[in-house]
Amino acid sequence: MTDIRLSLTDKTIAQLPTPKEGWYLARDTELKGFFVVIGKRRRTFTVQGDLRRGGKRASSIRVSIGDSSEMSTRAARATAKEYLAQISRGRHPKDDKQAEGAHPVPATAIGRTVSSITLRQAWERYLDAHLIRKSRSEKTIEGYRDHVERIFAEWLDNPLHELATDPARVAKKHDQVTKENGPYMANGSMRTLRAIYNHARKTNRSLPSDNPADAVDWNEEERRNTGMGSADLKGWFAQLATLDNPVRREFHLFTLLSGSRPAALQEAKLEHIDFRRRTLHIPKPKGGKRKAFDIPLSRQMVLCLVRTTRFGRHMYPVQAQKWVFPADSASGHLAETKEDRAVLSKWGNDLRQTFRTIATSAGVSEVDAKLLMNHAIPGVNAGYITRHKLLEDHLRRQQQAISSAVFAALNGSMTLEGSLQDWLGRGRSRFGTQSAPPAKKV
Incomplete structure (x- = not known):
């Protein structure tokens, strides 16, 4: 969202929309340099001013004042005025650092001030x-x-x-x-x-x-090995088929088939799907926008997206206009992806580890698996790999090999298990969703 200007009060701050991603500034029209940083979880009063040296602008600094949930706008504005006054005199409000051109400070005192910067x-x-x-x-x-x-x-x-x-x-x-x-x-x-x-x-x-x-004597950190092998998938699919909410069901399946981080998939939008190229764009994965990438879609992944889109339109018609995995939540998309392990034993990062395991058994190389999961690739030569050049053909074949291996592990369960037949049987991607139950969990 773009920055806005308004008269900051407790009421106007509470009414400001929460950004879907990142943050934006709400600047006060009454006091220059006073604003609120609006993030997904916090709204922080902040002040910005120019430190001057020898009568000239030396640097611009920002100083946090406090959270809007913990102090009033009136108190924050009073503090902002005090901070701005200190900045105008060449002092940093948080550590009393003094700029040149203000009253001289002995060198020993400067040393003590600089050294005394607190953890806060x-x-x-x-x-x-x-x-x-x-x-x-x-x-x-x-x-x-x-x-x-x-x-x-x-x-x-x-x-x-x-x-x-x-x-x-x-x-x-x-x-x-x-x-x-x-x-x-x-x-x-x-x-x-x-x-x-x-x-x-x-x-x-x-x-x-x-x-x-x-x-510090660092603790040993072992990678949590909670993934499944091929032999475990049949039981997991049977558990997954019993979930009441079909959107959540498709979400977990897509997490397994893509090996992607759940947080990135939660925020997937319909505009990110390109069925012609068979890709799902992830604009802001872990690491930020610079690591944006496209997930190549196997046939099973395409059907998964088709099903969840149709389920979503029936269950959450408003939210489904925007989100791939809609829900009746404040954000409009799935807000919580955890499940009761007594109902579904594996979810989240368990499925990413399963993806890597199945990829290996399907003959997919470690480099290709890392590319599909958007992992960093160690080694000098890996730096010359151009991901998008491999996407259209090579990586999609590897993705298809992994998806095929996942479904091959069911070993006839599609015809033997009634719940799986109802969900994934022939023609299931085309049936209507009139009987889809309303979701209780988002």
Whole structure:
């Protein structure tokens, strides 16, 4: 969405539409430099102004004030005025950094100020200058935020210099998080701390060069092996056929056949489907727009999209005008893809791992499987592979081989299992959806 201008109040902010992806700015018409960053999950009061040196503009800075759910617009505007006044005097509101041309500060004091940047300040700068500027997804940002504001909550107002000069404290924290939250959360939170510290040191050279996270004894992380083999597919299909919601049923099947991340498929739109070229475009996968790609469609995948489109038009006629997998949710598309494992044993990332396993058994090379899943390909020579040149012919054949292997694993179940026959039997892509039940779960 494009940025807008309006008089910011608690009411007008609450009424602003939530973006489908990314974020936009709602600028205040009363106070220049005061605005709200509107994201999918948060609405953050922010101020922007020009730091000046020697009477000339040196740099433009943004400073977060607070979340609109935690403070009123009136309070945020008052804080914004105070911050703008400090910026106009050559000071950064968060760390009292003083620009040249303002009142002189002794060198020793400057050293103390620079070194005293807190974790909270470093996080806010990393958020604005790195995550938001590089268009990282809301899900990615929320992951970082959880690490900083929950795991490291007691450190938020501590200077980074203290953490850097007390690495044993950081190592002890890693041990504590490992016990309380598990090895993956402990490692992930420390990777976040390492990234924030490295970013802060770019502009605070007095910080020690040794990153405090280097003191950590990292936990071993084993790839979760939850995928299925060919022998497991028959039972899984029987479970899938019993799901009440046919749109969810097709979603899980398409996740298996494509090996794609569920989050990307949830936001697939009808305009992204090209039946003539037999592709589904994914405009903003993990890694952002620069990693956009097309999924080549096998015959079974095309039929899956046809079925879900027809089911969607019957069950969610309004939402189905836009979304491939519509639902009665705030966004209009499937908002939650988890299932009760007592009903459906495998979903989500389990199906991506299954895709890789079946690809190997179908004779698809590792490079081709990675290309189909939009994974990075290691090695120098792989950098010269032009994906779209392979798409029209080679990759589609590999995709078809994988889909054929999936359905071959059913071994006659299509005729023996009544639920599978009703769902996937001959002519099922053409039957009407008048009997499709309304969905309870979105």
